[in-house]
Structure formats: C-alpha cells, structure tokens
Amino acid sequence: MKTNYLLIPSALIILLSSCSTTMYVSNTVNVPLLNEKGEVKINVDQNDAQIAVAVGNHWGVMANGFYKSYESNENYTHQGNLAEAGFGYYKPFRNNLVFETYTGVGIGTIDKKQTFTASDNSVYWASFSAQGTKAFLQPSLGYCSRFFDLAFTPRLSFVKYTHFKSYGYTDAQLAEDYLDNNRLTNGIYMFAEPALTIRAGYKFVKVQAQYGLTMDLGPANIKHSPNFASIGLVIDIAKWYKGPGKEPGTK
Numbered sequence: 001m002k003t004n005y006l007l008i009p010s011a012l013i014i015l016l017s018s019c020s021t022t023m024y025v026s027n028t029v030n031v032p033l034l035n036e037k038g039e040v041k042i043n044v045d046q047n048d049a050q051i052a053v054a055v056g057n058h059w060g061v062m063a064n065g066f067y068k069s070y071e072s073n074e075n076y077t078h079q080g081n082l083a084e085a086g087f088g089y090y091k092p093f094r095n096n097l098v099f100e101t102y103t104g105v106g107i108g109t110i111d112k113k114q115t116f117t118a119s120d121n122s123v124y125w126a127s128f129s130a131q132g133t134k135a136f137l138q139p140s141l142g143y144c145s146r147f148f149d150l151a152f153t154p155r156l157s158f159v160k161y162t163h164f165k166s167y168g169y170t171d172a173q174l175a176e177d178y179l180d181n182n183r184l185t186n187g188i189y190m191f192a193e194p195a196l197t198i199r200a201g202y203k204f205v206k207v208q209a210q211y212g213l214t215m216d217l218g219p220a221n222i223k224h225s226p227n228f229a230s231i232g233l234v235i236d237i238a239k240w241y242k243g244p245g246k247e248p249g250t251k
C-alpha cells in the first residue's frame with residue numbers, strides 16, 4: 001500500500017491514499033529563538049516556508065506557509081495549502097539560553113480526487129474537500145550560539161474543521177475514516193506535539209533538523225500520523241553574533 005502526505009490548516013494535514021485518509025499530521029514547528037530587536041529568522045524545508053521577526057526587545061511575530069500536491073497516473077490527485085500567523089514573547093538569558101512562547105492561528109484547505117472501478121467494470125470519480133482552522137500555543141526553551149542551536153518545544157494544537165463535503169464515496173468508505181455523517185466538523189481536536197529542533201552551521205546560515213511526536217488528547221476519533229520530521233535551511237539576519245561578547249544574554 002502506498003501512502004502520500006498532504007497538509008491542511010497548520011497541522012491540518014491529510015495523508016491521502018486510495019486505501020486510507022489520515023486527517024492530521026503536524027507541520028514543522030517554527031522555533032526562531034530570537035535574541036534582539038530587528039532580528040529575522042527564515043526557515044525553508046521540504047514543504048514549509050517560515051519567517052519570524054523580533055519587533056521589540058522581547059516581542060516577536062511569525063508567519064508560516066505550506067503547500068503540497070500529488071498525482072498518480074491521472075487517477076489520483078490531491079493538493080493542500082496552509083497559512084498561519086503567530087505572536088509571542090522571547091527572553092534571552094546568560095549562557096546562550098533563550099526562552100520563548102508563541103500563540104497563533106492558521107487556516108487552510110485540501111482537496112482529493114480519485115477513481116474507482118464499479119462491479120460492472122465502469123470507472124467513476126470520487127472526491128472530497130475540507131476546510132479548517134487551528135490555534136496553537138508553543139513555549140520553547142533553547143540554546144542559541146554562533147555554531148549550534150538546540151530547542152525543545154511542547155506545542156499544543158487545537159483543530160476545528162469547519163467544512164467537509166464529498167462526492168462518490170460510499171458511507172462505508174467514509175465511516176472507515178471517521179468521515180461519515182459529517183462528524184469531522186462536529187468537535188475540536190487537541191494534539192500535544194513535543195518537538196526537538198537542532199541547528200548547526202555558522203552565524204547566519206544553519207541546517208535545521210526537527211523531529212516530533214503527535215499525540216491525540218481528545219475523545220473523538222480522528223486518524224493522525226504519530227510523528228513528524230523535517231530538514232531545512234535557516235537564515236538568521238542579526239547583529240548579536242557579529243563580534244565578541246555578543247552572545248545571547250550578554251550586554
């Protein structure tokens with residue numbers, strides 16, 4: 001069985017295959033570890049583009065985007081997009097330590113279309129589309145230096161699907177994925193997403209690797225991926241690393 005991943009709002013990601021539909025996969029956590037007013041962090045990985053800006057001595061904003069599409073032999077297509085924004089507080093300490101916490105919201109859409117063969121060997125199309133919103137809270141404690149960054153982020157995500165419609169799928173097919181009777185939109189789903197982020201490089205350019213778990217904390221059934229991972233490139237536009245005595249938390 002071949003499976004393929006696709007994201008919808010901020011972590012509203014659908015893993016789509018002809019056999020199953022996973023309705024939630026966590027996106028990359030934006031962990032900027034800002035240190036000073038005016039600093040800009042940009043992260044780009046396989047499916048994400050993220051930016052964070054320190055707009056004050058202890059306040060930052062972030063924006064995240066995601067897009068992915070897939071086609072298979074003209075009989076299976078899906079695509080999804082995401083946009084999310086956040087606002088937060090950061091505080092650098094001595095010994096290169098940084099604490100930060102961000103909260104934000106996201107919106108997105110996803111579409112899926114595939115063919116099936118009926119009992120009379122005729123071929124027909126089935127499709128569905130979904131829309132949703134998400135709120136998140138993500139405190140982080142990290143170590144940030146010229147050469148190496150390390151951070152732990154226990155993110156909480158609250159997901160609400162606002163629209164879902166399907167065509168051509170049987171009730172049994174929808175029930176197998178907990179999508180029957182429009183129950184996907186009935187409640188709010190909550191996930192704990194602890195993530196470890198590691199960056200290595202020099203000053204303004206570093207390679208980032210991130211791994212995290214996705215744990216469903218709600219009572220409602222929803223298919224989700226158990227973990228998430230990404231590798232990307234981070235660009236840091238800042239002054240603190242340009243000279244001696246400029247490490248985070250120093251004067």
